[in-house]
Structures are given as structure tokens and as C-alpha cells.
Amino acid sequence: MTALLATLCIILIAVIAVQIGKVTELASKIRGEEDTQERSNRTTSRWLLIFMVLFLAFCVVSAYYYKNYMLGYGPHEAASTHGRSLDRMFNITVVVTAIVFFITQIALFWFSYKYRQRKGGKAIFMPHNNTLEVVWTVIPAVVMTFLVVGGLDAWNDVMADVGTDEEVIEIEAMGYQFAWQLRYPGPDGKLGSRDFRLTDGTNPIGQDWTDEANLDDLHPGEIVLPVGKQVRVRILARDVLHDFYLPHFRVKMDAVPGMPTYFVFTPEKTTEEYRQSLREYAEYQIPDPNDPEKQLWETFEYELACAELCGTGHWSMRRLVRIVSQDEYEDWLDKQQPYYMSTIYGSDNDPWPIDGELPSIVEGARQQEFTDLLDGAMNAATDEERSFVLDYVTFETGSAELTELSKKYALANVVESMNEYPDLVVGLDGYTDNTGEAGLNLELSQQRAEAVRNYLVEQGVSGDRLVASGYGEANPIGDNATEKGRMQNRRTEFTVLAGGFTAEAETTTTEESTTES
Amino acid sequence: MATAVIQPSTVEEKLIQELGYDDHFHDHHHGDKYQSNFITTYVFSQDHKIIAKQFLITGMFWAIIGGLMSLVFRLQLGFPEESLAWLQPVLGKWIEINAEGVGTLSQEFYYALVTMHGTILVFFVLTAGLSGTFSNLLIPLMVGARDMASPLLNMMSYWFFFLAGLVMFFSLFLSTGPFSGGWTAYPPLSLLPEASAGSGAGMTMWTLSLVLFVVSVLLGGINYITTVLNLRTKGMTMWRLPLPIWAFFITAIIGLLSFPVLASAFFLVMFDRELGTSFYLSEIFIGGQALDHVGGSPVLYQHLFWFLGHPEVYIIILPAMGIVSEVLSVHARKPVFGYKAMVYSILAIAFLSFIVWAHHMFMSGVNPFISNFFVIFTLIIAVPSAVKVFNWIATLYGGNIRFNPAMLFAIGFVSMFISGGLTGIFLGNSAIDIQMHDTYFVVAHFHIVMGVAAFFGMYAGVYHWFPKMYGRFMNATLGKIHFWGTMVGAYAIFWPMHYIGMAGVPRRYYSFDTFQAFGHFAEMNKFITVAAILVFAFQILFVINFFYSIWKGKKVETQNPYGATTLEWTTPINPGHGNWPGKIPAVQRWAYDYGKDGEEYIPQIMPLKEGEHDGGH
DSSP: OHHHHHHHHHHHHHHHHHHHHHHHHHHHHHHOHHHHHHHHHHHHHHHHHHHHHHHHHHHHHHHHHHGGGSTTSTTOOOSBHHHHHHHHHHHHHHHHHHHHHHHHHHHHHHHHHHTBOOTTOOOOOOOOOHHHHHHHHHHHHHHHHHHHHHHHHHHHHHHOOOOTTSOOEEEEEEEETTEEEEEBOTTTTOOOOBOGGGOBTTBTTOBOTTSHHHHTOBOOSSEEEETTOOEEEEEEESSSOEEEEEGGGTEEEEEBTTBOEEEEEOBOSOHHHHHHHHHTSGGGSSEETTEEEEEGGGGOOEEEEEOSOOSTTGGGOOEEEEEEOHHHHHHHHHHOOOHIIIIITTSTTOOOSBTTBOOHHHHHHHHHHHHHHHHHHHTOSSSGGGEEEOTTOOBOTTSSOBOHHIIIIIHHHHHHHHHHOTTOEEEEEEEOOSSSOHHHHHHHHHHHHHHHHHHHHHTTOOGGGEEEEEOTTOSOSSOTTSHHHHHHHSEEEEEEEESOSSHHHHHHHHHHHHHHO | OGGGSOOOOSHHHHHHHHHOBOOOHHHHOTTOTTSOSHIIIIISOOOHHHHHHHHHHHHHHHHHHHHHHHHHHHHHHHOTTSOOGGGHHHHGGGEEEOTTSOEEEOHHHHHHHHHHHHHIIIIIIIIIIIIIHHHHHHHHHHHTOSSOSOHHHHHHHHHHHHHHHHHHHHHTTOTTOSOOSTTTTOTTTTTOTTTOGGGTHHHHHHHHHHHHHHHHHHHHHHHHHHHHHHOOOTTOOGGGSOHHHHHHHHHHHHHHHHHHHHHHHHHHHHIIIIIOOOSSOOSOEETTEEOSOOSOOHHHHHHHHHHHHHHHHHHHHHHHHHHHHHHHHHHHTSOOTTHHHHHHHHHHHHHHHTSOGGGGOTTTTOOHHHHHHHHHHHHHTHHHHHHHHHHHHHHHTTOOBOOOHHHHHHHHHHHHHHHHHHHHHHHHSHHHHHHHTTBHHHHHHHIIIIIIHHHHHHHHHHHHHHHHHHSBOOOHHHHHHHHHHHHHHHHHHHHHHHHHHHTTOBSSOSOSTTOTTTGGGHHHHHHHHHHHHHHHHHHHHHHHHHHHHHHHSOBOOSSOTTOOOSGGGGSOSSOOTTSSSSSBOOOOSOSOOBSGGGOSBOOTTSOOOTTOOSSOO
């Protein structure tokens, strides 16, 4: 029905149009062609003039009306150092082209009006004028030269890569359908190597986990950068072309699969400073539609967008960008956990240890973990809290032979702490799971505890300070029905017997050591 | 034999009879074996005038399709909250209707529409519909030839275009949708069906269609060049050619040199898609797996594509410039100002068009140092372009201007070309392009300078030469309404897009709500959409006027209704196959003797008076 109505409407309009045509043709016949021609020439030329005035007025008024939304004007000056030079080039070009625009448009429409055909009018014969032509070839050429020189000067400055001795924060952004994966180098300041073939569900960038530089890399959900520091963004694409676009910073560069690109820029205004600059303007003093409690300027955020068509979700690749002070930046960095540690470490995808070595980040983490546990145990108020599991002390299968890794890392930490606290007396308690015969388990656990003690003694810890005991299947901490639980149950516990910081420690240790002997 | 001689009734016919060149046309063509029945006259015609009409009407068909597509996606952009459920009977599953009955355009189809709009308008409408129509119509008529050098190739040129259109049209109905990776079809998006549904069968048909289209352009181009070089009539030296012919001639050369590069780019696309080569692919992880392709470069495609792509914009705009130069001169009753400068600037633009392609790629990751050269060459193009604009304005100066629709559109063209050309100075400067690249500023720029301006050139041509095509005038009142609607409307659509672009809003976004920075322009987007709908309605008015006038328009009563100098107005009102019934006119002077020596105009076939200098010296 609607379709029918629409068709009828179109037909009706067509008929009306045809009728208008017919009527005007008839009218011109009646009035005489020449008269009609002159009359319509006069009317049309006037309309051209009116159009010109309205059009030029519309250009000026609309530009003025929208100026506070446009980047480079009003509150929206560039938030980066190089952006200012680009904005300046833009504004110079606006002035130059506006002059040409007004002169030529006015000439075009004014001549059309002025030289309309009149009865008995004659055109002048002016096929060319060499002087004039030379003048209006040379003037654009000169103006263009200035624009080219200015533009290229800015361009080569902006696009130059960082020198080797310059201080720079290098981060990475990888576009994929349809989001950005961000990567920060972590404390070592290096982004680890990658290979697209390594990409999978847990490895979005295809990082090579055997490269130690990768292990401290961060995968934050937003870009946070300190104000006033030079930043180099390494730009990658995983599947199709994307474009790393930071509108407020005048940063834009394609992300190309197989060809890393880069952009170097220096943020100049923190998010907060930018908000303050918006605050003055009426356009930003209205409530934010998404958060009516606040005004637009208060909720302003810098944004990362995609500017190269990459598929159906192209328009939705938003990431937040925050520019903060150096202190806030460092606080934020401290709170970030390396992606390797949060997701890869200890999983099936973790290639470490490689050749009996653990990466230093893991070594450090374990050391920290041990120190924390020991600290807790030494300060403990109750007996239970004085014990903890030495998670990384492991034995060769079915024997009491310590693995090289345990000696090199876990027990090295123990040795270090024993040396640090000379008063410390500790118990080393072996446990097993419930598989196999209970007697053998008891024996094995005793042997394993002894093995740990012996190794520590070898490393120069006095045997007096180490009490080794085996408990077999006793005191399970996990469910022996599951593999995971059994693994938890096969353990070596570390107990602070004496030398802790709490008073009760002394008494209890004595008791325990008595029981033992 | 005496009956075969045509009795001259006008001065022109007498001149042709006296001074013309006798190629014994009637002796050879008695009975016209080429046009013996309906099929050979109107369908598989080898007459350049019929082929021109075929190009024009096919172009109009595609312009309506492409225009409607833009309205659909403009509705989505301008009125994202409104339900588009009423479009479901036409678009079917591409309108997604939610639980409340509100229909939205699917994202996939939004991008398909954007892609098809671009492809159709650039290639089928503004290349085939503009250059195809007027090169065919005007080259033989204006150089004084019976037909094209090879009428057969000329016919094939149209039918390859038709076939290209057919393939593209069918691709619209694929269940996975037509190609949706943008009219530039950048890989890897365009190569990998995993990346986008339209990159499957849609892309296969898209490439096939455009390869057929390249064949059409090449067949046409060879013909235009050969005809201009070899079939000019006696006395028609190159410096006496009317400007449209110069424009078509140079356009054909540009096309001949650049379109094969596009074809080769597409062949490599096909190899990568079908044969597993890696010209454009490297290090890609998609659809949960890493692809085998390594060592290719997506940037290579961009180089090949824009090596055509940039000359292509001149392929589109040069014919319009040529048409406008002629129309301005005829209706201002003045010689076109600086004829030679106009020709040299066409040549300069054509030459430069081949060494500026990478200005589309400043932000593609190419070496920034290389961009220096492309910036310099790009901004040099502003010089010949400026010369042309100043010359057009100078052509109006001191004229005796008739405002018919053709003239209005020619003036509108100059206005659009100024507005759109000036924004090119921003974009061609790589430093400014960092911010402006792929924003709405670009959309505004190229739509005004090569979309709207080229359309204005085409309309100027259609209104101006309609009497030569159909022996009738188009209705002038409807033509003026059409002009004003389009002029005001086109600026209303595209001028505000500059502001959106200056706010940094990227093009090809399905929705602007995700980003704070891009969400300020909801009102403006509504305004643009409404303007687009109105402008489209005014184009329908043109179509009505066109078809109405073919059968019912005011009849042309004199051979030379505009008092123009060029040869097409020496043919009969309804020229038959062969254009001139008797001898071919011989040319005695240049094409722009308007207002010389007190004469209102002096046709090209009028001999020079004693002591008279030719060519406006």
C-alpha cells in the first residue's frame, strides 16, 4: 500500500513537472521568444548574484558557528608539540585559500550578472592577453612555493624517527578486527620479539616467550602517557589494514600487516588540562548525554580511533588515551602486571625453564614471593601461620634427588635468607600424596626433607638451624582424589621454629623441636 | 546522379558544397548496410551518435542506482534512531529488525553500499557516462569525421561496459552481499573472505566487472585517439580543435596509459585469491590461524591502484572541463579566453597526473622522504588548474551571456571546481594531510571537485548538445529548477562536511556514537541527509525532463540554434549515419571566432578574409 502511494506520488510529481514545462514553453511563445529570453536572463542573473551573497554569507557564518568543535580552533588546539606546527600550516592555508575563494567566486558571479545578455548587447572580442596570463600563472606558482616549503618543513620534522641518543618511551599498538592491542615495554624498556605464526588465543601479538624481553611487557587496556615525554608508537596490524589515529594529537599512520610503521609525538597537555581548556566554552557546558550528572568538559577523554576501512566494525575501534603527570604515570605503570606473568607463566604455553634457566623476571618474582612468605611467617601470631609451602622445591620423579632448578633458585633464596637472619631456626617438613604404600611414603618424605637440609648445609647453613622431618601422607592440603590436589600434597614445608620477630615464636619452636627429637 | 546532389539551402550548406571535401560517401554507403534494421540501428549500432546515447542512458541508470544507495546509507548516518523497517521489502535481510520492530541497516550492507556507490559513480557514471557519452558524440562531429575510426570497436566498447555493469548488478544480489571493502579495494581486506563477507563472491564479481570495464575503456580510448589523430577533416589542425576535443583526446591517452595498470593490479588480486600467490599478503593472522602468505606488500597494491586512481580523477574532470570551456564560450558569445593556455594546462595536468599518485598514500607507511616529491608535484597541479579557472572567469568578462540551463551548469561547474580545488591544496600538503587524511574533509573535497563538478559538466553537456542528439530542446524552466536545486543542494550536502572533517571525524564510519570526539554533529548529519534526498529528487526531475523532451520537447527549427562556430552545427538537424549528407565540411579557422570584427560568430567553415589572422591573434 505504501509502495503504491509512493509510486502514485512520484507519478503525480512527474506530471506536475511536465505541466510546468509545457506552460512555460507556451507562455514564452505568447510573449515572444526574445522578450522572454531577456526577461529570464535578467531574473537568472539576479538570482546568481543573490546566490553568491547568500552562499558566501553561509560559508562565513557556518564556519564561525562551528569553530569551537573544529580541531585547531577555539579550545581544540593540538595536544601535541608537532600538532601545533600542523595546525599553523592548516590555518595559513585557510587564509590563503579563503582569499582566492572569495575573489574568484565573487568575480565569477559578478561577471555573470554584469555581462548578462541584453537586447542589442555585444560581447567584446578578447581571445587572450599574455600579460594577464603570465601574471595569474606566476602568482599561484609563488604562493604554492611558499605552501610547499612550509608544509615540507613541518612534514620532515614530524615524520623524522627518533635518534639513537634521544630519550623516548616506545609503545606498540596492533590493530585487529575490531580493536587495538596495546603493548608497553615494561621495566627493561624493550619490546620483545614477535612472529605472527605464534599468535593464538592467549598470545594476541604473537610474542615469542623464549625472548626474555617479552616477559615484562605489559598489555594495558588504555594508553597512559606522561605529559611532555617523547613517545614513539610502533604500529602493527594483525589481519587487515588499520590506521592508528589520535585526532587530538594530530597522529595518524596506517597499520600494515607485515610492515611495522611508527609515529613519534610528544603529548603537551594532560587530560585534565585539556578539560580545563574546554571548560570556558558554552558548547561544553551542557550535560553529557551519557552521564547527565556531569558536563561535557568534565567527561572529556582523548581517544584512539581507526582511520582505515578494516571491515564491518571499523567504526568501533575505540581505546581511551590518558595523559597524566610523570608521577601518576609511574604509579600507573607500577600497578600493571606483565602479561606473561598474568597469563602465560606456568601455563602450557610457557616455554620456561629453558636449559635449566628461569627468566630473571620469574626469578625475581619467586624471590619476592619467598621473602614475603618468610616475612609473614616470622611475624606470625599463630603456629599455622609460621609454616608455608616451598612451592618451587621439586624432586626427580620417585626419588629424593633435588632438581637442579630447585637448587638454583628456590633453595638459593632460602640460603640467602638464612644468611640474612642468623638467628633463624627452621623446620623442613616433607609430605607426599596418598598414592603408594604409606610406609614407603613416609620414608620418601623423610628422605626428601633430609635432601633439602643436606643441600642447605652444603651451601654453608649450619645444620643446627635446620630440622628435617618427613610426614608421608599426613595433613593433606589438597584433595587426593584429583591430580591437582595430589600435586599440592606433594610438598616441602618451611616452618619458622626460632629467630622470628614475635615473642611466642620462641616457646613454640622449643616445643616443636622437642617433639622432633 | 543529379538527384543525389543536395540542394544547399543555407549558407553553411553552400560552403560545405563549395569548399568541402568529397569522400564519395554516398557512393559507398548507398542503402546503409550497417543500419538496416531495428537491432543494428538501435541495439548493436555502430553509429557513434547512437553509442553515445547508449552510454548516456546506461550512465543515467547507474547514477540513479548509485544515488539511491547513497540515500540509504545517508539515512543510517543522519537518522540512526529512526526505523528503516520500511526498506525491508527491497533490501530484505540487510535491514535488521530488532525485538521492538525497529529496523537498522546492517553494518555489512552499509559498507557494501558505500563501496558500490563509489565504484558505480566513479567508473560507470563519471567515466563511462561522461567521457563515453561525449567523446562518442562529439569527436566525429567536431573534427568533421563520418564516424569513429573503428565503429566496430566502438560498439564493442559499449557492450563491454554493458557486460561490466551486468556483472556488477548481479553481484548486488549475492547472499553474502556485494563487495564491501571500499571502492579502492585495499588488500588484505579485499582478498580475504575471512575478513569480510563481501570479500568472497562479491569481490570476485567486482574484479571481473572492472576488468571488463577496463577493456571497454581501452577499446573506446584507442578509437578516440585514432579518430582525433587521423580523421580530422581538411583544415582541422590540432590548434583548431575545439577544447572539448582536446580534453577527450588527452583523457583517452591518460586512460590508455593508466587503466592497464589497474587491470594488472586486479590480475595480481586474482592470483592471490585463487592461486595462492602472495603479492599483497604478508604475515596475516585471521580467523584463528596464521596464513601461509609471507613477503608480499599491501602497499604495492596501493601504488598500482593509485597509479590509475589519480589519473582517473582527471579522466573524470578533463572532459567536464572541455565541455564547460565550450559551453561558456558559446553562451557568453566570446572566444574562450587563452585557448592555447587552456590546451597547455590540459597537457600539464595530464602529465602531472601520472606523478602524483602517492599523495593518496602519505599515511600508508611509505617512506616519508618519498612524500616530498609527491607534495611538490601535487601542489604544482594547482597552477594549471588556477590558470583554467582564471581563464573561464575571463571568458565571462565582457560577454553577452545567455542563461540557459547549459550555461548555468557551466558557471556552477566553475564555482564547484574552485571550492573543491582549493581544499585539494590542504590535502596535497602532506603535513596537513596527517590530520585530514581519511576524514570527512576528504569526502567533501573529492565530492565537490570531481563528483559534483563532473556532474555539472555532464549536465552542461547534455543540456547544450541535447538538440544535436534528439533534434529537440530540453525544457529550460525545468532545467533551471534542476540547476538551482542541485547547486544549492550540493553545497548544502558537502560544505558542512568540511567542518565535520576539521573536527577529525573519519569517513566510512557506520556510527559516530562510540567516540566522544566524533559525536557532536548529529544535527548536521540530519541536515546533510535531508539535503541529499532533495538533491536526488531534483535529479529525478532532470531524468523526467530528459525523457519527456526526447519525444515532446520543443523542436529545433534551425541548424545552428546557438549560433555556434563548431562543425556539429553544420550537420542536418537530425544527422543520419555519416553525419553530413554530402561532402565533409572543410575547416578554415579556429573554433572560437565569437564577436570578431563585429560579427556575432563566424563558423569554422567560413574562409578567412583577406589579411585576417586565424586563431584570435
